[in-house]
Structures are given as structure tokens and as C-alpha cells.
Amino acid sequence: MTGTTQEARDIVLRLDGITKRFGPLVANDAISLTLNRGEIIALLGENGAGKTTLMNILFGHYTADAGQVEVFGKLLPPGQPRAALAAGVGMVHQHFTLADHLTVTENILLGTQPLWQLGLGLGVARDKIARLSADFGLAVHPDAKVSALSVGERQRVEILKALYRDARILILDEPTAVLTPQETDALFETLKKAVARGLSIVFISHKLHEVMAVADRCLVLRHGKLVAERDTHQTSGAELAALMVGGAVPELSPSTAKPGAPLLMLSRVTTPDAEAAPGLKDVTLTLRAGEITGLAGVSGNGQAALSDLIGGLIRPESGTLELAGATVAAWSAHDAILAGIARIPEDRHKTGTIADFSLTENAILERYREAPFSRKGWMNWGAAEGFARDIIQTYDVRCPGPDARIRLLSGGNMQKLILGRVLEPGPKVILANQPVRGLDIGAITFIHSRLIAARDAGAAVLLISEDLDEVLKLSDVVHVIYEGRLSPGFARGSMGPADLGLWMAGQGFDHAA
Amino acid sequence: MRLEPIANPSLARRIGLPVLALAMTVVCGSLLALTAGADPFDTLRLIVVGAVGSKFALLETLNRATPLIFTGLAVAVAFRARLWNIGAEAQLYAGAIVTVLIGTGATGLPALPLLLVAGIAAMFAGAAVLIPPVLLKTRLGVDEVVTTLLINFIMLLFVSYLLEGPMKDPAGMGWPKSTALAKEARLPRIVDGLRLHWGFALAILSAIAVWVIQTRTTLGYEIRAVGLNAKAAKFAGIPVNGVLVKTALLSGGLAALAGYSEVAGLKGHLSLDLSPGFGYTGIIVAMLALLNPLGVIPSAIFVAGIFVGANSMSRAASVPTYIADMLLAIALLFMVLAILLTRYRVKRG
Incomplete structure (x- = not known):
């Protein structure tokens, strides 16, 4: 982006002095930013830095205490969610807002049609959707039911939904959190096609290497303030990380593991399917003392079943469990606690x-x-x-x-x-399900170092995470879970993100099954 | 408009709002009296005098509060665990039936053991009435609001059958009431000459006991954990269903004590008008007390006072006693609103 052409300098979105307070907390403190035509900017910041509040103000969900929003040179009336949509701003939320039992086309049409009208005009809509999906590389079948789509495909539907409404500005909130590395690359291709066609994109993330890969400019928020603005090619991941945290980022370098005796073994365990997520399918897994076993995988592939099984919440249909040398059919949550299984649940607010x-x-x-x-x-x-x-x-x-x-x-x-x-x-086995999701870097480092310390003290750790970087950094052995099936264990360093990404998308399991 | 949670509500907020709720109740009550064509100040004065204005009035209020303390505790205990026991009325009658069965039988026991046996048996009877709905809830997921509510009607019909049939008093001149309790089976008065029986003392002791259970025992901790977040409780290894059954035993037993104390302490026999809806009013009592077992005592006395006072007022002024029900409903609505506003503030935008 040299920014010499007149087009590239067109400002499509301008936030001016946005301030929002919640009681004593200043969530946004006089934030001003601009977005140019054909540009991708990244909004970086730790949890609680004010990214979501800022976007909620842009979309009229909150009213700012001070400041204004300007889209294509026109002031947006505050507190009116429809105004932003009408002005051509589309948002892709982290949690999808799709109706499962409707088709892709029907989902995209939802809310765009007048209430009283005979027929939905599906044919015309279908053509437009097909054209959009070809233009932007968003491969998804217009007649497929959303319930049959993968997470990556659902996200494409969300983006199509925004494009169908002629959005000229796209806001993506943590879009890669649910994607495999390959799906992430495909998403970035789409985004680049979109900006080539004159769209502008705000990309909200805390994954630095993705920001470096896709954004033209990076804006860093910290404690509600805009603390830095950098052109991507003039900065580095390390600098951005330091700006986000407000100081040097502590580096974790776990020592080599000294694996000991197996403490917990599952052999050929199958569990019933739950409503939304598959159960385990013939899973064999060994957790050893002094070793961190990482479980990578796209969410909803059986992680919950494995976590509930070890946590004592569900019983296996078949297969055996072995805890510290003794074979047991199943254990209750209370048994698990007594047996020295430390359980860090996925949802600390509702379960923990x-x-x-x-x-x-x-x-x-x-x-x-x-x-x-x-x-x-x-x-x-x-x-x-x-x-x-x-x-x-x-x-x-x-x-x-x-x-x-x-x-x-x-x-x-x-x-x-x-x-x-x-x-x-002083547990023997530690089950850590998404232990650092949504936490700031200080807390992440603290929790990771405690898990490593527990490993070094002889505990067997099972780390379940959707964040591949986290799994790779901490784990001595990595398994991938896909539709309830477990890959073989890969030793530390033997697999890169791209190789694991293929497993996460289900490749490799075909022969194994 | 939306609600914003308040992290640490100030003392002014926590005390001021309930006081304001009571004040608003008085204002609305005055308006009601006005629409009935009476002087509002006079009406209110008559209610207060009728409830606490004399020794007789006060004792009458305390007598009326006694079953409400029991049913209020029964509801408070159950609701704390999010077990929606709407069936205190049925459990009360179960306790009353058993009290009559034992109290009229030729047991040959002296007074104290007889009263103890009758009380404990009544508690078991009340618990037994609540257990089937709770098992249906824990095993099959049947909504206990519906089942406990419906059992109330079944129980009333059952009592009606008993009073027309097997338990009918042969010397009752055809009135549907049971044979009177033996003298040994009657709860004596606390002080001779004062019309207040030991049931009231038992109610106060029960409230203290429930408070101790809730704050000092593992069962109380379990009940609160299950009520606040059953999912987290289950994850932590708390036997959620077992806790619900134990809660039901406690709640049903307490409601049954209301029937026991009314029969053994006040009426001396079982009749269909034993409870003018004490089981349902217990829900109001418990809610006004914010489910706090010690708070149930003043709450029950307050509610009883309004009933007794309104009764006495309607004799003096020409305002119907229904004003008591309306006052309670208004008080409850304002109190619920006050509780909400203690923890949340309303914000625009």
C-alpha cells in the first residue's frame, strides 16, 4: 500500500474521539481512527482493552458518552443498530448468528425482505449469492442446510450475508478462532480479494502472526486507549505484543519433559454422541507422569466428551479406563477428585x-x-x-x-x-480444558508456567485447546481430535502447524479408521 | 433501557429501597381504601390497631403467624435449592391428618412423648407428599411446579373424603370434621391465660434450626450451591439429585409442622377450613423474607398482621377484607422490584 492513488486515500470510516464509560471503568477513552477504501486494518488488544465496546458503539448497540461515527462522510445517528447496516457496514461475529434448519440462501435472505410479500424471490437471490461466492472465493452451496456445514463454511455464510447486503465495510471479530490453519489461509485469500474490489476491512484479533499476514495497518488498544498505530511492514510481532501488554512479553521456554509411568489410560473408549457434539470413537490415549499431552482440534470434535469422561461427568459405552494401574469402568466427578484428577473446566463462569x-x-x-x-x-x-x-x-x-x-x-x-x-x-493428573481462553497475556503466562511446574513435579497433564499455538508451545506430545477420533501422538517438534492443520481437517484419519 | 449490575450495593440502597417499597404499599393501600369509599388514614389506622393495638390483637397476630412461619420456612428452604415447592398446602394437610390419627388414637402415651411422636410422624407425612414430585423431577425431568400444585387439590379432596368417611366425628352433628384430639395430644399454652400455644415457640426454633443448617452445615452449603448453579455443583461432585431429595424432606417436613401446630395447638380437630391457603401465603412470606430463614419470622408476623388487622378493620369500617390480599400482593410486587433495583440500576442507552 503506497497510498499514492486518490482511491486509496478515500476515508470510508472515521471514529472521532469515542469515549464510553461503564461506572468508574473507561472502556473507550477518546479513540479516533480512520479506515481507508481498499484497506485492511487490524484492531489489536488484550481481552478487556475495549475492542468489543468500540465495535458495539459503531453498530449502535451502545451510545458513546462522547465522540461520533462517520461512514462514507455521513454522520451515523447514535444508538440505532439499523443505521450502520444501512450505511454499508457488515459485521461477522465470533459466534455465528445463523438458523441451523434453514438453507444458506434462506439464512442470507433473513431480515432483508419486507414482512408482507408473496414468495421470497429465492431464484434471484440464489444467483446473486452464487455470483458473490464465485467472486470472493467463498465456496459454499446456496441450497445446503446450515446444520450440515462445517464451522469454516458457516463463517463463509456469515461473510456472504454481509456482502449480500452490499456491505462496503466488513468488520470481523476474532474470525480465525474457530478455523484450522488451512481455513484461515483461505479466509485471508477472500479478504484480499475483497479489498482488491474496493471493500474495506477491520480485523479484530489478538493473534499477532495473522495480523502481520493480512493487515495493512495495526491499531493497538490498551486499557481503553489507542496506544499505537503502525504500518504492518514497519513493525514486528514482538513490538506489537509489547504494545498490547505495555511492556516486554515474558517468554516461556519449557524444559524437556522427563516422561514417567502412565497414570491414566483410555483403551478403545467410545462414548455416546451428544446433541451438538460427537462422542469419542474408539479412542486410546495414555497420559504419562511428567508429560504434557496436547489435544488439538477444531472445536466441537469430541473435546467435550473427552473432558467430561475424564472429569467424571459421563460414562463410556465401551472400552476401559485405567487410573494409576487399576482398571475401572467409570468414575463420578467425586471419584475423580478423590483419585487426584485436577479438572479445569472449559467454562469457568458456568461450570468452574x-x-x-x-x-x-x-x-x-x-x-x-x-x-x-x-x-x-x-x-x-x-x-x-x-x-x-x-x-x-x-x-x-x-x-x-x-x-x-x-x-x-x-x-x-x-x-x-x-x-x-x-x-x-497436589494432583496426579491435570485436565486443563481451554485454560487460558479469553485471558490477558499476564494471566496466560502465569497459568502456563503453573501447568509446566506441575508437569515437572510429576503430574500428567492433558491440555485441550482450540488454539494451535498454545498446544504446540506447551505439549510434549500432541494428538489431534476429529469427529471423535484421535490421531496418533506426535512428539514435540515433529509436526508443524500446517501438518496438524491437515489432521484437524480430517485428513490422515481415513486410513486410521 | 437496560439493566446494569451494581457490584457492591450501598447500605442506603439495600435498606432504603425496601423501606420505600413498604411506603409505596401504604400509599397504594390508601388509594384502595379511597376507592372503597373509606377514609384512607382511618382504614390504615384500624388495620394497625387491629393487628397490634392490644394484647389480644397481638396474640391473635402471633397465632396467625405461626403456621405462616412453618410454610414460609418450607418454601424458603426449597426455593433456595431452586426446588419450586408450590405444594406446602398439601404437605400441611398431610401433617394435620397424621396428627389427628395419632392424637385421637388410644396410644396410652403421656403428653410429651405423644406430642413428640405426633410431630415427627407429621413431618414424615409431609415429606412423603413432596418426595414423589421430586423423584419425578430428578428421574424424568417433570416440572415440579405443576405436580406439587396439583397435589394440593388431590389432598383437599382426600381430606374431604376422610372427613365425610373414615375420620368423621360421630358426635359432630353431621359437620365434616374429625374427632377431637385427646387432651394429652394438645400443645399447651406457653403462658397460662395467654392465648398463644407452644407451636409458636416451635416455629421460632425451627427458623433458627433452618438458619443453622443453611449457614453451618455441609447440607446447607450443598443446597445453596445447587440452587445458585446446579451445573457447577454437579461438576464439583455434589450429588445434585440427592441434595434435592434431602431438601424435599426438610421442606415437606416443615410444611407439615404447620398442620401439626394448627391441629394440636389451635383447633384440636381436622376440618376442611384448617388452612385458608397458608401453603400459598407461605410463598409470599418466603419471598418477602428474601428466602432468609430468620427473615421469615418478621415476614410471617407482618403478613399475619395485615390479615388480622384487615379483618378487624372491615368490621369497623365498610371496607372488604379482600384489601388484605391486595395489600399483600402490592407489597410483594414492590418488594420484588426493590430487590431487583438493589442489585441493578436502570440505564438509558
């Missing part, structure tokens, strides 16, 4: 903690039946509070005190309390 319980009450959630927290049915709140205080101190949980409701804590501090709760008893 009870929002209206205090930190103390949450800290003893798994062990309230044991001394010293209770004796013969009588609680010992003194001991419980002491335990909570220990966790708060050892795991650096920032909170008003052990009596505060856990609802008030940030995600990172909540996760640190869960980490303390499960690691303090």
Missing part, C-alpha cells in the same frame, strides 16, 4: 465457579466434605477461609478479599482461583 458464592465458598467447592473444611456435616468456615487466603496469595488472585463474590473478579483471577483449588492438593 458459582458466581454468587464468595471466593471462600468457591475454593472448597470440590473438597467441602473433607477435613478440615467440615467434620461430621458441620462446616469449618475458618479453615475454608484460610484455604482461600492461601490460594489468593500463592496464585496471585487479585480480589477485594475472600468474602467477595467471585462474580466481581476478572476472568484471569477467576481462573487463578480455580487453578489454586485444583492444584493445591
Whole structure:
């Protein structure tokens, strides 16, 4: 982007001095930015930096306390969600907003038609969709039911939906979180085609290598302020990371693992399919002491089943489980806890903690039946509070005190309390399901280093994550899960992201099955 | 408009809003009296005097509060675990039936053991009425609101059958009421000469016991955990279904004590008008008390006071007693709103 042509300098979107406060918190502090025609800008920032608030203001979901939004030179009326759509701004949300039982065409038409009209005009719409999908490289069949589509395809439908409404500005919120590396590359091709046709794109992300690959300019938000603006070719991933965090980024370099005895083994385990996600299909897995086993895979491929099985929430249909040398048919959640399985659940808000319980009450959630927290049915709140205080101190949980409701804590501090709760008893096996999703870099580093420390102390760790980078960085052995089936284990360094990406898309499983 | 949660509600907010709710109730009550053609100030004064204005009135209010404390506790305990027990009425009658069965039988026991046996048996009967809906809920996912509510009607018809048939008092001149309890099976008065029986003391003790269970025992911790987030409780290894069954035993037992105390303490026999909806009013009592077992005591006395006061007022002024029901409904609505506004503030945009 040399920016010499008049066209490239056309400003299509201008945010001017946007300020938004939530009580004492300033979510957006006088943020001004511009987006040019035919340009991709990246909006970078940690969770809570204010990216989502800013986009909600642009879309009229929130009203800014100060500042204004200008699209194609025209001021947008604040607080009117339809205004942004009408002005040609389209948004692709991180969580898709599609109706499962309708076809692609019907989904795209939803909301574009007048309420009273005979017939939907599907034929004309189909042609337009087919043309758009050919032009932008968004391969998806217009008559396919959305329920039959893969996650990558669903995202294409979301983008088509925006294009169908003649969006000239596309906003993509963390679009790659659910994609395999190959699907991500295909998405980037589409985006480049789109800007070549004069569209403009705002790309919200926290994955630096993707931002470096696709964006022309990077805007970094920190604590609600726009702290830096860089041309992509004049910056580096390291610089952007430092800008996001506001200081040097700590580097984790796990030492070599010293694998020991197998602590938990699944042999040929099959579990029933759940409503939305497949169960395990003939899965054999060994977790060894002193080793981190990573589980890569696109979400919804059986991770939940594996996590629930080890966590004691579901029973296998067939196959055997072996825990510390003893074969068992299944175990309950309580058995799992007693057997020394530390469980960090995927959803810390709904599964990991009870929002209206205090930190103390949450800290003893798994062990309230044991001394010293209770004796013969009588609680010992003194001991419980002491335990909570220990966790708060050892795991650096920032909170008003052990009596505060856990609802008030940030995600990172909540996760640190869960980490303390499960690691303090000295577990043999650690099940970490998406342990750092949505956390800031400080908390991520802390939690990762604790998991590595637990590994070095002899625990067997199973790390389930949709973030391939995280899996590759931490794991000594990596398995890929696809439609409930498990790939062979790959030793650290033997596979790159591209190779694993192929497995994540299901290649390689065909012979194995 | 949208609601924004308040992290730490101020003391002014937590006390001021409920007080404001009560004030608004008084204002609305005055308007009601006005529409009935009476002087609002006079009406309110008569209600207050009728409820607490004399020793007789106060004792009457406390007597009326006694079954409401029990049913209020039954509801508070169950709702805390998100077990929607709407069937306290049926459980109350189950307790009353068993109390009559034991109290009229020739057991030959002296007073204290007889009262103990009858009380415990009544509690089991009440629990037994609540257990089937809870098992249907935990095993088959049947909504307990519907089942517990419907059992109320079945129970009333069953009591009607008993009073016309097997339990009918042969000396009752054809009235549908049971034989009177033996003297040993009656709860004595706390102080001789004052019309207040030991049922009231038992209600206060029960409230304290429930409070101790909720705050000091593992069962109380489990009940609260299941009520606030059953998914997280299950994940943490808390036996959710087992906790619900234990909650049901406690809740059904407490509701049955209302029937026990009304029969053994007040009426001395079973009749179809034993409870003018104590089981349902218990829901209001529990909600006004914010499900706090100790809060149930003042809440039940407040509700009983409105009923007793309105009764006495309607004799003096020409305002129907229905004003009591309306006042309670208004008080409940304002209180629920006050609770909401304690934790959330309304924001534009």
C-alpha cells in the first residue's frame, strides 16, 4: 500500500474521539481512527482493552458518552443498530448468528425482505449469492442446510450475508478462532480479494502472526486507549505484543519433559454422541507422569466428551479406563477428585465457579466434605477461609478479599482461583480444558508456567485447546481430535502447524479408521 | 433501557429501597381504601390497631403467624435449592391428618412423648407428599411446579373424603370434621391465660434450626450451591439429585409442622377450613423474607398482621377484607422490584 492513488486515500470510516464509560471503568477513552477504501486494518488488544465496546458503539448497540461515527462522510445517528447496516457496514461475529434448519440462501435472505410479500424471490437471490461466492472465493452451496456445514463454511455464510447486503465495510471479530490453519489461509485469500474490489476491512484479533499476514495497518488498544498505530511492514510481532501488554512479553521456554509411568489410560473408549457434539470413537490415549499431552482440534470434535469422561461427568459405552494401574469402568466427578484428577473446566463462569458464592465458598467447592473444611456435616468456615487466603496469595488472585463474590473478579483471577483449588492438593493428573481462553497475556503466562511446574513435579497433564499455538508451545506430545477420533501422538517438534492443520481437517484419519 | 449490575450495593440502597417499597404499599393501600369509599388514614389506622393495638390483637397476630412461619420456612428452604415447592398446602394437610390419627388414637402415651411422636410422624407425612414430585423431577425431568400444585387439590379432596368417611366425628352433628384430639395430644399454652400455644415457640426454633443448617452445615452449603448453579455443583461432585431429595424432606417436613401446630395447638380437630391457603401465603412470606430463614419470622408476623388487622378493620369500617390480599400482593410486587433495583440500576442507552 503506497497510498499514492486518490482511491486509496478515500476515508470510508472515521471514529472521532469515542469515549464510553461503564461506572468508574473507561472502556473507550477518546479513540479516533480512520479506515481507508481498499484497506485492511487490524484492531489489536488484550481481552478487556475495549475492542468489543468500540465495535458495539459503531453498530449502535451502545451510545458513546462522547465522540461520533462517520461512514462514507455521513454522520451515523447514535444508538440505532439499523443505521450502520444501512450505511454499508457488515459485521461477522465470533459466534455465528445463523438458523441451523434453514438453507444458506434462506439464512442470507433473513431480515432483508419486507414482512408482507408473496414468495421470497429465492431464484434471484440464489444467483446473486452464487455470483458473490464465485467472486470472493467463498465456496459454499446456496441450497445446503446450515446444520450440515462445517464451522469454516458457516463463517463463509456469515461473510456472504454481509456482502449480500452490499456491505462496503466488513468488520470481523476474532474470525480465525474457530478455523484450522488451512481455513484461515483461505479466509485471508477472500479478504484480499475483497479489498482488491474496493471493500474495506477491520480485523479484530489478538493473534499477532495473522495480523502481520493480512493487515495493512495495526491499531493497538490498551486499557481503553489507542496506544499505537503502525504500518504492518514497519513493525514486528514482538513490538506489537509489547504494545498490547505495555511492556516486554515474558517468554516461556519449557524444559524437556522427563516422561514417567502412565497414570491414566483410555483403551478403545467410545462414548455416546451428544446433541451438538460427537462422542469419542474408539479412542486410546495414555497420559504419562511428567508429560504434557496436547489435544488439538477444531472445536466441537469430541473435546467435550473427552473432558467430561475424564472429569467424571459421563460414562463410556465401551472400552476401559485405567487410573494409576487399576482398571475401572467409570468414575463420578467425586471419584475423580478423590483419585487426584485436577479438572479445569472449559467454562469457568458456568461450570468452574458459582458466581454468587464468595471466593471462600468457591475454593472448597470440590473438597467441602473433607477435613478440615467440615467434620461430621458441620462446616469449618475458618479453615475454608484460610484455604482461600492461601490460594489468593500463592496464585496471585487479585480480589477485594475472600468474602467477595467471585462474580466481581476478572476472568484471569477467576481462573487463578480455580487453578489454586485444583492444584493445591497436589494432583496426579491435570485436565486443563481451554485454560487460558479469553485471558490477558499476564494471566496466560502465569497459568502456563503453573501447568509446566506441575508437569515437572510429576503430574500428567492433558491440555485441550482450540488454539494451535498454545498446544504446540506447551505439549510434549500432541494428538489431534476429529469427529471423535484421535490421531496418533506426535512428539514435540515433529509436526508443524500446517501438518496438524491437515489432521484437524480430517485428513490422515481415513486410513486410521 | 437496560439493566446494569451494581457490584457492591450501598447500605442506603439495600435498606432504603425496601423501606420505600413498604411506603409505596401504604400509599397504594390508601388509594384502595379511597376507592372503597373509606377514609384512607382511618382504614390504615384500624388495620394497625387491629393487628397490634392490644394484647389480644397481638396474640391473635402471633397465632396467625405461626403456621405462616412453618410454610414460609418450607418454601424458603426449597426455593433456595431452586426446588419450586408450590405444594406446602398439601404437605400441611398431610401433617394435620397424621396428627389427628395419632392424637385421637388410644396410644396410652403421656403428653410429651405423644406430642413428640405426633410431630415427627407429621413431618414424615409431609415429606412423603413432596418426595414423589421430586423423584419425578430428578428421574424424568417433570416440572415440579405443576405436580406439587396439583397435589394440593388431590389432598383437599382426600381430606374431604376422610372427613365425610373414615375420620368423621360421630358426635359432630353431621359437620365434616374429625374427632377431637385427646387432651394429652394438645400443645399447651406457653403462658397460662395467654392465648398463644407452644407451636409458636416451635416455629421460632425451627427458623433458627433452618438458619443453622443453611449457614453451618455441609447440607446447607450443598443446597445453596445447587440452587445458585446446579451445573457447577454437579461438576464439583455434589450429588445434585440427592441434595434435592434431602431438601424435599426438610421442606415437606416443615410444611407439615404447620398442620401439626394448627391441629394440636389451635383447633384440636381436622376440618376442611384448617388452612385458608397458608401453603400459598407461605410463598409470599418466603419471598418477602428474601428466602432468609430468620427473615421469615418478621415476614410471617407482618403478613399475619395485615390479615388480622384487615379483618378487624372491615368490621369497623365498610371496607372488604379482600384489601388484605391486595395489600399483600402490592407489597410483594414492590418488594420484588426493590430487590431487583438493589442489585441493578436502570440505564438509558
